[in-house]
Amino acid sequence: MGESKxxxxxxxxxxxxxxxxxxxxxxxxxxxxxxxxxxxxxVVVVSVILGAIITICDILVKFGVDLLVR
Numbered sequence: 001m002g003e004s005k006x007x008x009x010x011x012x013x014x015x016x017x018x019x020x021x022x023x024x025x026x027x028x029x030x031x032x033x034x035x036x037x038x039x040x041x042x043v044v045v046v047s048v049i050l051g052a053i054i055t056i057c058d059i060l061v062k063f064g065v066d067l068l069v070r
Contacts, residue, residue: 031039
């Protein structure tokens with residue numbers, strides 16, 4: 001008998017959650033194509049620059065460790 005009450009409570013809790021979720025999704029402002037393109041380009045450029053910096057640092061550290069080991 002307690003199980004049916006638990007199931008009813010679970011259904012009651014889920015309904016407001018999904019209503020709230022739908023309300024939040026309606027508040028989303030999706031970017032237009034130009035904004036999305038600019039932001040994507042910025043992310044790619046920054047990723048490439050950081051990748052290059054990390055690669056250079058790795059090469060320098062490797063060179064330094066090789067000098068110390070010799």
